[in-house]
Amino acid sequence: MAEEVKQNAEVPTIVFFCRDCQHVISNPQKIGVKYEYKCGVCKGTDVAFGTRKSILDYFRLKEKDLIVKEVEPKAV
Numbered sequence: 001m002a003e004e005v006k007q008n009a010e011v012p013t014i015v016f017f018c019r020d021c022q023h024v025i026s027n028p029q030k031i032g033v034k035y036e037y038k039c040g041v042c043k044g045t046d047v048a049f050g051t052r053k054s055i056l057d058y059f060r061l062k063e064k065d066l067i068v069k070e071v072e073p074k075a076v
């Protein structure tokens with residue numbers, strides 16, 4: 001019996017995940033013209049991004065791990 005694939009109307013959300021500090025980050029800084037991002041939490045540049053689902057699968061995360069770490073801009 002063929003399984004029906006449910007058409008989900010959900011729009012894939014792109015999430016950013018820092019491999020350095022293992023956090024999902026909300027507002028990475030884009031570096032230069034390349035698709036490179038800087039983590040606002042640990043300043044690392046090993047930031048992966050993808051759809052919510054692919055990031056969950058790839059890094060074996062749970063939904064609760066997707067809580068975005070908000071970074072408050074610090075006054076210098």
Ligand SMILES: [Zn+2]
Pocket residue numbers: 018019020021022023039040041042043044
């Ligand atoms: Zn980080």
